[in-house]
Amino acid sequence: MKHGEFDVVVVGGGHAGTEAAYAAARMGVRTALVTLKFGNLGVMSCNPAIGGLGKGHLVREIDAMDGIMGRVADAAGIQFRLLNRRKGPAVQGPRAQSDRKIYRETMQAMLSATQNLEIIEGEVTDFLMQGTRLSGVMLADGSELRSTSVILTTGTFLNGIIHIGDQRQSAGRMGEKPSIPLAERLKSFDLPLGRLKTGTPPRLNGKTIAWEKLESQPGDDQPVMFSFLNRKPLVRQISCGITHTNERTHEVIRQNLARSAMYGGHIDGIGPRYCPSIEDKVVRFADKTSHQVFLEPEGLDDDTVYPNGISTSLPVDVQELYVRSMEALENVEILQPGYAIEYDFVDPRSLDLTLALRDVPGLYLAGQINGTTGYEEAAAQGMVAGLNAAARAQDREKILFSRAESYIGVMLDDLTSRGVTEPYRMFTSRAEFRLSLRADNADQRLTPKAMALGCCSEGRKAAFERKMEQLSEAKTLLNAKSWTPRELAEHGFDVSKDGNKRTAYDLLAYPGVTFEKVLPLADGAENLKTEIRVQAATDALYAQYVERQKKDAAALKRDSELEIPDGFDFEGLSGLSSELKGKLVRQKPRTLAQAGNIEGMTPAALVLLLSKLRQASVKKKVG
Template sequence: MFATYDVIIVGAGHAGCEAATAAANMGSKVLLITMNMQTIAQMSCNPAMGGVAKGQIVREIDALGGQSGIISDKSMIQFRMLNRSKGPAMWSPRCQSDRMVFAQEWRNTLEQTPNIDFWQDTVSEVIVKDGRAYGVKTSMGMEISAKAVVLTNGTFLNGKIFIGEKVFGGGRTAERAATGLTQQLISLGFESGRMKTGTPPRIDGRSLNYAVMEEQPGDENPGKFSYLDTRPLDKQRSCWITYTSEDVHEVLREGFEKSPMFTGRIKGLGPRYCPSIEDKINRFADKDRHQIFVEPEGWETVEVYVNGFSTSLPEDVQYKALTKIRGFENAKMFRPGYAVEYDFFPPTQLKLTLETQLVGNLFFAGQINGTTGYEEAASQGLIAGINAHNNVHEKEEFIIKRSEGYIGVLIDDLTTKGTEEPYRMFTSRAEYRTLLRQDNADIRLTERGYKIGLATEERMAKLQQKKEDTARLLQGLKETKVKPEDINSWLEEKGSTPLREKSTLLSLLKRPEIGLDEAQTLLRLTSDLPIQHTEAIEQAVIEIKYEDYLNRERINADKLSRWEGLEIHPSFDYDRLKALSHEGREKLKRQRPGTIGQATRISGVSPSDISVLLVYLGR
């Protein structure tokens, strides 16, 4: 019934979908196995993509030739560029999505991708022979052969759902848990743990009083994620902001004795940066209110997502507390919030390619690695899919360095440091964030995606045009001079010192009072330079205004790359180096860093341990 596949992907969430399309578009024969064909690419939690640091990840996925950016553009109902009041390193695109359109667009993309087959079933075992993965066994008794397997199981491995004192098996509401796989992986020597995540109740938007809430519209000139010619929005739906109160908190506290979090029924750690409402009012008892974002679930539906009210309290407590929120007095609930506890596998058991250290050609991606978030999952799926294809076809491994992308920071953090709570990406985790901006992901990564056969000719042509436009504009800015009488009135209006003599546009753009928006106005007022390409202007202005910072980070990144270039063989015998500390030796033996750079970031490996390694390696 089944031929031998190059790659089997287990799970069709955000990680599984990116893994499947990446491997297939690179030429592998792929089988995507999902428990339910009707829930492919479902947005299990909030109906949104991007955000702080996460938006950078989506643009990096797109730059490499992945699909999340394109599908986000096709399904968005609102777009906002966050942190525009800060420097460009902090600018982060975010969109509200129509969750039904998002899932449908992903399914359309998968079905229109040659080389992808589908099978609805639950995988209960990975077929392993001589330390390598050779396929899977399913709960229906099927044995399907493959040269590589990617596990993207999300929250389904031995998943349990909690609502108050009620506990039942499941990885998502109304969907059963997956069993058997964890036990097999443990028997193969893998270490596992438990984590938790949660989701808020869903509300009938017709029952809310938006007149007493604060409106949060999208950007006046909405952007998008993909570097390709996807259409920007011509209309948008607003979100709304309201707040909890002491009355709300008092109702919630009444249910604490039935909370699975506080009674110890949930053992797994939840995300620190996205806590439940009961956790927030317990941890921040001094605050008398918390912000609630009221987010529409799509263009045509009345369903509303209550962002900031994630909870696993009993349904009646949830409902009573909700009706105390301003604007929610007559709220009707579609379904209650709940918590999910599930198995994960500490990611220090992985290589930087996301292949497991214990079993060859077996890859993990997404929440199975202890991460949270659609964007983090999708980026891992992309890298796992690329490397599964490369392994099968005996090609070079594909690794993004920390200095090349947020995806590189994410995977390096996971495989080197591990995580004891659901990992979420932030700009603060990237030491070279001025280089890793959302606007230049194509410059950083598209050529790499093209070389491995994933990014298309169209992407490369657009990148080349952008580079040429930027270079031409930069040269023009250096050469074009402005007379004081042509610009002084505008400069004074902006609070900037008037000119006494002619000045180049380049020197004017370095002034702190002239931001990106002012720069575009300045160019229109003073020159005939080719400024029709907004992205070229953005690149040129950022390069000019942040030249010193960018050069400093490039120098530091070059230094780091020297360490990353010093490879350590996977079978290196650390026991031979008697000068290593006991803790350092044990950590190095366990995590098997691929380079000296990665070894420096392992907790417990001291600078003196690194010196010992460098001496032994002749450096």
């Protein structure tokens, strides 16, 4: 039997697995990525797009940490759109359609060229255990890979069932076999499980679509990339088509509802409310007579089209009927039917903030298995697990991300403290520090962290430091001179006559004030590069709010750093109502901040908790 010795073994090569492996390898530890087939690395199993609102923020943050997703998505991007372009930068999210093949191939090429990373084809059938400690994985051919940590990123493989109408089959992704023995082993850990479902639409043959009849949606004139290292797309850009469902489509669906897996009572899992099936849309919003459907080409030399907006679990013949009822799809051919998939997930409250299982030392979970949905959410978790598994092998401190610093931190905190009731997806509304956590400043927020950890390439480091220098120079120029309200009035700026002097930088925070407008007030600023101008103006726009939020962020940081040790005796807190005590015992907050978020928690009760924590730590030190 061949043996391998690794520090980190990653199981699964989807978006979580690839990012996890890349992160661990960047940290300089011996990493193995085990996948069923090399060709599966970087496969996009659902829609061929990366980013969006909240999700685009995650990709930028991954990139700022020198992760892989942003650069791969840029390479494969065939249509870039910055969502919310007309709103402020804090809520703008980059999004791109991807060429599936280029995405996959770029991912495979980048991972193959990564130092410290070995890619192994095989099926992981079991964990190697030394007592209750995990010591590696066993493959189907009997070989063993030893490692101090294992990251499991196996998506929907736990009890996965695919539904098409009343037909069902056991499966992971379409066409892939589920891994049964590993699932059994995982079940033996007695983890709390829940059941979710998600769906996909039928895939269409683009050659059979009457594109000329359709409204088309082009990308942005000035495409915005994901990676801070990239400036423009690498491949030809395309447009998407838009068609609509109509009364006839809805009629077909209504008549066949009983044959839908969901409405026929075959599915118990809970689906995402933000991504309803077409059956759901027709039933729940019966008064809407039409829904938009985006026809997204899956690649430059691929005729497959992904009709976004009509995921379904109806039988194949009904899918054909309703798809063909739409404009320009009258003669369309379905290449692969839509389906719903149900799967078990592990309640993420059994994880700590590094995504390690609290009760199985050395085992990390990332991606869909934790109840999330989306490539970006999966990749961000993969990165966190990868960094931490590596840190564990190196005997370094845990690598934590806070809510005040990143969307990644928001997601980790949400997942581990609140759990999930539907597949978890990122929204910008989830981030209370939204004005500080912008896609445009992800590098300012996180690249220094990556540099400190040692997982940032020299190239990125140099580019970042150059940008920071230029930005700081820009801010110096803009703040060099300050002006009274009267002087400003002469320059055409209407500010309140409060006697306060203002700099050009201050003025950039006012609604409607552009960089060009303040140029006359800042000598030398006319020589600044566009990119630096834009960044300086954006930073100025939010400066006051960021300053204000700093206090909240500091308070949150303080409370987040006050960890509540495992096994803390909440029952022993005298003075709390039994109701509150019950909530604490059930939810087991990890930090004082999480305790504070429990409904009904009062400030005074927090002080009590804090005092008990202090007492406990004093006793520990003494004893």
